[in-house]
Amino acid sequence: MMTxxxxxxxxxxxxxxxxxxxxxxxxTKNLTPLDDEELAAFDKLFGQKMRDSYTWRLWGAAYxxxxxxxxxxxxxxxxxxxxxxxxxxxKALKKPDTLSSLEIGxxxxxxxxxxxxxxxxxxxxxxxxxxxxELPYVPSGQNQPFGKRFNDKRKHLKTSYPTLFEKxxxx
Numbered sequence: 795m796m797t798x799x800x801x802x803x804x805x806x807x808x809x810x811x812x813x814x815x816x817x818x819x820x821x822t823k824n825l826t827p828l829d830d831e832e833l834a835a836f837d838k839l840f841g842q843k844m845r846d847s848y849t850w851r852l853w854g855a856a857y858x859x860x861x862x863x864x865x866x867x868x869x870x871x872x873x874x875x876x877x878x879x880x881x882x883x884x885k886a887l888k889k890p891d892t893l894s895s896l897e898i899g900x901x902x903x904x905x906x907x908x909x910x911x912x913x914x915x916x917x918x919x920x921x922x923x924x925x926x927x928e929l930p931y932v933p934s935g936q937n938q939p940f941g942k943r944f945n946d947k948r949k950h951l952k953t954s955y956p957t958l959f960e961k962x963x964x965x
Contacts, residue, residue: 844876852939
């Protein structure tokens with residue numbers, strides 16, 4: 795059985811501006827020594843964190859930071875948030891505006907890039923390479939983000955996310 799503490803030790807980066815490739819390589823390195831049962835437990839916890847962070851309030855923060863406007867991008871954003879560690883993750887769930895205190899790297903075009911592509915698939919890929927089987931499917935639990943959809947009007951974003959708006963708004 796994997797504990798929350800072990801999960802966060804495996805997933806938390808100490809290099810906030812590392813690239814997606816660097817973070818994926820680090821997680822792969824951290825997960826490779828785990829046995830199949832531990833990989834499955836890790837994947838289950840990762841899925842739970844993805845479900846916990848599937849909220850409109852958090853999506854509003856992602857929208858301000860980087861214009862996040864698709865399910866796929868929001869999943870990548872939540873992977874990025876998980877990689878920041880337990881304290882940051884839990885603070886952001888309670889008050890997304892706290893994300894304004896983080897350093898966020900830029901993409902090649904100079905835009906803020908709080909995304910980790912396919913980060914949530916790494917445990918499954920390792921498991922499949924070893925066993926030629928897929929990890930057990932765990933349903934996501936909901937087909938819509940939790941809560942009330944954020945209002946994307948400038949005035950509402952500025953009021954709902956004052957420090958994020960001040961730091962990141964490009965609209």
